[in-house]
Amino acid sequence: MKFPQPLTLAELASFLTCDFVGNGAMLVLGCNEIHQVEVGDLSFVDHPKYYDKCLNSKASVVLINKNVACPVGKGLIISADPFADFNRIGKKYMPFEASLQSISVSAKIGEGTVVQPNVFIGHHVQIGKNCLIHANVSIYDNVVIGDNVVIHANTVLGADAFYFKNRGTQREKLWSTGSIEIANDVEIGAGCTIDKGVSGVTYIGRGTKIDNQVQIGHDTVVGELCLFAAQVGVSGCVKIGNNVTLWGQVGVTSGIEIGDNVVVMGKAGVSKTLAADTTYAGLIAKEARAHWREVVALKQLPELIKKIK
Numbered sequence: 209m210k211f212p213q214p215l216t217l218a219e220l221a222s223f224l225t226c227d228f229v230g231n232g233a234m235l236v237l238g239c240n241e242i243h244q245v246e247v248g249d250l251s252f253v254d255h256p257k258y259y260d261k262c263l264n265s266k267a268s269v270v271l272i273n274k275n276v277a278c279p280v281g282k283g284l285i286i287s288a289d290p291f292a293d294f295n296r297i298g299k300k301y302m303p304f305e306a307s308l309q310s311i312s313v314s315a316k317i318g319e320g321t322v323v324q325p326n327v328f329i330g331h332h333v334q335i336g337k338n339c340l341i342h343a344n345v346s347i348y349d350n351v352v353i354g355d356n357v358v359i360h361a362n363t364v365l366g367a368d369a370f371y372f373k374n375r376g377t378q379r380e381k382l383w384s385t386g387s388i389e390i391a392n393d394v395e396i397g398a399g400c401t402i403d404k405g406v407s408g409v410t411y412i413g414r415g416t417k418i419d420n421q422v423q424i425g426h427d428t429v430v431g432e433l434c435l436f437a438a439q440v441g442v443s444g445c446v447k448i449g450n451n452v453t454l455w456g457q458v459g460v461t462s463g464i465e466i467g468d469n470v471v472v473m474g475k476a477g478v479s480k481t482l483a484a485d486t487t488y489a490g491l492i493a494k495e496a497r498a499h500w501r502e503v504v505a506l507k508q509l510p511e512l513i514k515k516i517k
Contacts, residue, residue, distance in 0.1 A: 209385035209407045210238035211301050217269055217283040220250065223300070224293045229275075230283030236269050239297050241382070243427055243445045243463075244408025250297070252290040291373050295383045298407070302385035305331055305349065318355065330366070336392070348404065354392035360420070363400040365390070369426030369444060371406055382406055386427065391415075397422065403444070413450070425462065437474070449484060458493075 218232030237248035242258070245251040245267045252271035253262035262270050269283040271290040278284045287293045311317075311329040318337035323329070328346045335341070336355035345359050348366025359365070366388050372379040386405025390412045396402070397420035404410060405427040412424070413432040422436050425444035435453045442448070443462035452466055455474040460466070467484025476493035490499040 209240065209298065209302055211236070217285070220269070220297070221285050224271075224285060224287060224296065226293065227286045228283060229278045229286070230269070234268065234283050236283075238407075239294065239301075239385075240267075240407040241294075242267075244386075244405060250285075252287075252294040254290040291380065291382070295380075298383035298385045302383075307331065312349075324361075342398075350387040351390070351404075352387065353390045354394070354414075356393045357390055358395040360396065360398040360400075362398055363396055363402075365396075365402050366404045367401060369403050369406045371426065371444070384426070386410070388412075391432075394418070397438070400424075406444075419456075431468070 214235040214237050216232060217228055217230055217234040217236060220236055221228035236250050239250040240246060242251055242262055242265060245265050247266045248268050250269040250271060251262055251265060251267035253259055254273050259276065263279055269285060271285045271287050271293055273287055273290050275286050307330055310327065312331045312333065314331045315329045315333040317323065317335045320338040321335055323341045324343040326344045327341050330347060330349035332349055333347050333351050335353045336357065338355055339353060339357045341359050342361040344362045346364045351366045368384040369382065371382040384404050384406055386408050388402055388404050388410045391414040393415045394412050396418045399420050400418055400422045402410060402424045403426045408427050410424065410427055411429045413430055413434065415432050416430055416434040418436045419438040421439050423441045425442055427444050428442055428446040430448045431450035431452065433451045434448060437454065437456040439457045440454045442460045445463045446460055447465040449466060449468035449470065451469045453471045455472060457475045458472045458478065460478040465481045467482060469485045470482050471487040472478060472493055473489035473496065475491065476489060477491055478493045482488060487496040488494060489496040
């Protein structure tokens, strides 16, 4: 998320009523969580396990719950609760803006694009040329869609990230301030859901085709010419290469990478990074030939047991 205009380190610390370390005149351009942070951004960390990662990231300012040595050229804001204060910043500079009509006057829709009845298009949405948006699609604020895109009925683009902090008796939601970008020539099936980034962009690459009832989580980046069959579920912050095929009901855990030209067979659970140019299968996805050798070996077990007896 970028601020409407740059803020100084001192201004942000004052808004949060927190102490700061560093040059108070340092300009902060926006805020991003660690997976999407860029130079000029503020990010946050509230667990010692991730201190070094955040302090050594591209973040120019770190919102942190401990007074630590400040890296050269950076700034710190010392907060008792960085998660809550990060939310305060997001809600102030990217608040929810109610819509009073089905298609916002700030939306831009390209020549030749057809929008079917009962479609909702939020504020500052951009839709390219020659797209087809079927009935009952909901496109939340700030989504960007390229040319020649087809979106089938009842799909939702831009719902909030599924990102919560355990507060013991409740779960506190991280305020989503990101967006979605859909490149040219993408087709998205009926009843799909693609979540906006927490503070960055969820991206679907050129020519990718997505079947019905597919879920793609926040800040995930999908490459070009991918095929996702029905009921695929991809968690947040996943990086998927080009020409990747995920067959029906594949589930992908968060924060991993899938290389170019990978094929994952149906119902597989992907729990770790997958190397390029390989086919995977099994409930816990593994290289397909190894999986099928295990299946064949299991079929031989009854006869082997008889021989042993």
